[in-house]
Amino acid sequence: MKYTELKNSIKEGAKPVYLLEGDDAYFRSNGEEQLKAAFLQMPELNYTSFDGETLKGAEISRLVSAVKSFPFMAEKRIVKVSEFYPTESEFENYIKPLFADFPPSSILIINNTGAKKGVDLKRRSQVSYFDCSRTDREAVAKWAYITLRRANVNAPVSVCESIADYCLCNMARVSVEVQKLIAYKGGGTLTQEEADALVYKDADFRLYELTNTIPAKNYTKFCRIADELLKKDGDEMYILNGLFNFLKNLLTVYTSDLSVPQLAAQLKMKEFAVKKSREQAAAIGQKRIEGLITYIYGSIAQIKGGQLTPQSALQSVQNAIFFGI
Numbered sequence: 001m002k003y004t005e006l007k008n009s010i011k012e013g014a015k016p017v018y019l020l021e022g023d024d025a026y027f028r029s030n031g032e033e034q035l036k037a038a039f040l041q042m043p044e045l046n047y048t049s050f051d052g053e054t055l056k057g058a059e060i061s062r063l064v065s066a067v068k069s070f071p072f073m074a075e076k077r078i079v080k081v082s083e084f085y086p087t088e089s090e091f092e093n094y095i096k097p098l099f100a101d102f103p104p105s106s107i108l109i110i111n112n113t114g115a116k117k118g119v120d121l122k123r124r125s126q127v128s129y130f131d132c133s134r135t136d137r138e139a140v141a142k143w144a145y146i147t148l149r150r151a152n153v154n155a156p157v158s159v160c161e162s163i164a165d166y167c168l169c170n171m172a173r174v175s176v177e178v179q180k181l182i183a184y185k186g187g188g189t190l191t192q193e194e195a196d197a198l199v200y201k202d203a204d205f206r207l208y209e210l211t212n213t214i215p216a217k218n219y220t221k222f223c224r225i226a227d228e229l230l231k232k233d234g235d236e237m238y239i240l241n242g243l244f245n246f247l248k249n250l251l252t253v254y255t256s257d258l259s260v261p262q263l264a265a266q267l268k269m270k271e272f273a274v275k276k277s278r279e280q281a282a283a284i285g286q287k288r289i290e291g292l293i294t295y296i297y298g299s300i301a302q303i304k305g306g307q308l309t310p311q312s313a314l315q316s317v318q319n320a321i322f323f324g325i
């Protein structure tokens with residue numbers, strides 16, 4: 001189930017095991033807080049947390065014992081474990097018997113990013129899985145709009161979409177930025193100019209803006225964004241690698257015989273992004289893209305070989321992009 005379905009699930013009553021898994025820290029943290037608010041009494045006595053990294057082999061029995069402990073003067077005891085990826089044998093030896101005879105007075109919360117491999121917990125009986133992966137732009141913008149509105153701050157949909165874009169739809173970032181905007185405004189209408197000035201733009205978003213200056217042939221904006229990235233977020237290699245990957249992706253999209261839906265699925269991109277990439281590639285031209293890819297790759301190789309400084313390499317690449325190789 002999606003994270004957004006957790007609230008309704010809680011209304012139906014407690015489940016034995018909740019798996020909150022995905023790359024959005026806000027969803028995982030907020031999901032855990034919802035469960036604690038609904039089912040936990042006297043947390044100082046009835047709440048225990050474990051670091052899954054420390055639970056290997058027989059150490060998992062500590063987690064099992066905690067789950068089997070009775071709550072103190074309350075209906076439920078909650079045990080949380082973070083980054084828990086048991087192997088097949090560990091699951092069979094320790095977790096499967098626990099799930100088969102799970103104590104009705106306990107709730108187990110498994111809070112995972114999904115970054116590591118282990119047994120597929122979400123397909124196991126007793127486990128209620130909630131997808132806490134980063135959501136789409138529309139959903140993030142809607143959350144920002146509603147949250148601002150509840151705080152008596154009116155924001156046009158376009159402004160909320162910008163907030164989502166600047167934070168790359170990372171709800172952990174969006175929630176912080178929205179609270180900052182609420183504290184700044186206190187009420188009234190939030191303008192695009194205020195959002196642009198106050199919301200911190202993710203480095204990857206700035207890199208995205210930087211690459212978009214190439215098909216637009218906007219040298220001034222390229223220089224400004226590159227300077228900001230160098231001062232705040234990255235270094236020359238970060239920018240050079242970003243340019244290389246951008247152009248390589250354009251070439252892949254432009255030369256592929258696949259349809260837009262097929263290519264979007266293969267590259268894990270949105271269909272509109274595939275269409276835009278093809279338009280950008282057409283604006284630059286295939287031969288020029290190929291030449292720039294070769295040039296940037298050579299510059300990166302020269303940096304690694306000690307033949308060029310990163311600063312000189314970025315300057316030469318920048319000149320090649322806008323004034324010819």
